[in-house]
Amino acid sequence: MHPHLHTKNSVGCEEVMQALEACHARGFLYKASGMCNDAKHAVTLCLRAQRKERTRKNREEAMQKRAETKALWKDIEENS
Structure with missing residues (x-):
């Protein structure tokens, strides 16, 4: 369902994930009746x-690497 609390992908969401777990712990009928939908x-x-x-960070890194690669190829082509 959701990432584990100890993974780096869920570092900022521990509180809301724990609130959802607490809501689910109240029981099946509570969860099934939609009482946990907000959590x-x-x-x-x-x-x-x-x-x-x-x-966003991955895209920025990829664009930077692409620019570096283009610069290297341009340098290679000019000096060949």
């Missing part, structure tokens, strides 16, 4: 925000 939505939003930040 579940909060976990989803938190994980989405983390994923978007991770994606």
Whole structure:
């Protein structure tokens, strides 16, 4: 369902994940009647925000590496 609390992907979402776990611990009927939907939505939003930040950082790193590679190839072509 969601990442474990000890993984680096869920570092900022421990509190909302624990709130969801506490809600689920109240019992099946409580969970099945939709009483945990707000906690579940909060976990989803938190994980989405983390994923978007991770994606943004990865994109920036990839663009930087691409620029470095282009510069190296340009240098190779000019000096060949």
